[in-house]
Amino acid sequence: MAELTFxxxxxxxxxxxxxxxxTQGDVRQPxxxxxxxxxxxxxxxxxRPRYIGPDGVERQAECxxxxxxxxxxxxxxxxPMQYVGWSNTGDEPFGSSHAVxxxxxxxxxxxxxxxxxxxxxxxxxxxxxxxxxxxxxxxVLVFSPPQPxxxxxxxxLPRANWGMSGTLRxxxxxxxxxxxxxxxx
Numbered sequence: 001m002a003e004l005t006f007x008x009x010x011x012x013x014x015x016x017x018x019x020x021x022x023t024q025g026d027v028r029q030p031x032x033x034x035x036x037x038x039x040x041x042x043x044x045x046x047x048r049p050r051y052i053g054p055d056g057v058e059r060q061a062e063c064x065x066x067x068x069x070x071x072x073x074x075x076x077x078x079x080p081m082q083y084v085g086w087s088n089t090g091d092e093p094f095g096s097s098h099a100v101x102x103x104x105x106x107x108x109x110x111x112x113x114x115x116x117x118x119x120x121x122x123x124x125x126x127x128x129x130x131x132x133x134x135x136x137x138x139x140v141l142v143f144s145p146p147q148p149x150x151x152x153x154x155x156x157l158p159r160a161n162w163g164m165s166g167t168l169r170x171x172x173x174x175x176x177x178x179x180x181x182x183x184x185x
Contacts, residue, residue, distance in 0.1 A: 030071075033170055035162050037078035038131070042070045042170070044153075045178035049142050051119040058122065061142075064181075065112045066101065068141040068155065069123070076134045084161045085125035087111055087141055097158035101143045103150035109143040148181045150174060 030041040048061040074081050086099035101109040112121075120126060123140035131137045146153075153172040159165060174180050 029176075031170055031172065031176070033157075033168055035157075035159050035168055036081070036164060037075040038072050038081060038083075038162060039075070040070055040072050040157075040168075042068055042155075043178070044068050044155075044172055044176070046146055046180050047178075049140070050122040051114045052122060053114075053119045059114075059119075061112070061114070064145050064179075066109060066143040066146050066153075066177075068099075068101075068143070070139045070141070071136055072131065072139065073136040074131045074133055078133045080130050080132045082128055082163055083125070083131055083137060083139075084128050085139055086157060086161055087121075087124055087139075088127065097160055099141050099158070100156040101141075102154055102156075103147060104152040105147065105150060107147050107150070109146070112142040112144050146177075146180065153177070 030043045033040045033042075045067050046064050047067055048063065049065055049067050050058055050060050052058050072083065086097075088098075098111065103109070114121070121140050121142050123138060124142070125137070125139040129137055151174050153174070155170045155172055157168040157170070159168055
């Protein structure tokens with residue numbers, strides 16, 4: 001078989017790159033999932049989220065964190081649903097639990113805390129909220145900084161926080177995470 005010309009090699013590489021980008025998707029498009037009548041759209045980025053200190057002053061985190069922003073909508077005509085924040089600290093109703101994030105290398109990411117742990121991330125749901133039919137609730141999850149060699153993350157969202165059983169798992173390829181640090185070579 002004849003060797004590929006420079007132009008053929010460039011076309012082949014462009015096709016492979018395009019296929020990889022299409023597989024990873026567009027960072028501007030949210031991930032979507034559902035728990036019963038609740039539809040969830042979420043976006044993931046690496047950045048420095050803001051928090052509100054015990055003194056009421058808003059500050060920015062000192063280092064990059066993995067930030068997950070969720071928009072959760074209850075279907076029109078559905079029954080009202082109770083939501084317990086996935087980042088709450090304990091003693092929640094119906095056996096709710098925390099969201100868990102891990103990568104393809106087996107690293108589990110802890111929920112990030114602020115400087116003294118007394119503060120609350122801006123946008124984070126604290127406690128329980130009711131979501132009526134046709135209503136949308138936003139929540140923010142903040143995890144420790146990412147490992148740069150990770151290529152895929154898995155976010156586990158316990159369905160107990162919506163009064164159901166099981167766990168919702170969302171696969172998050174690195175190419176769909178905005179501002180993910182480039183791999184150092």
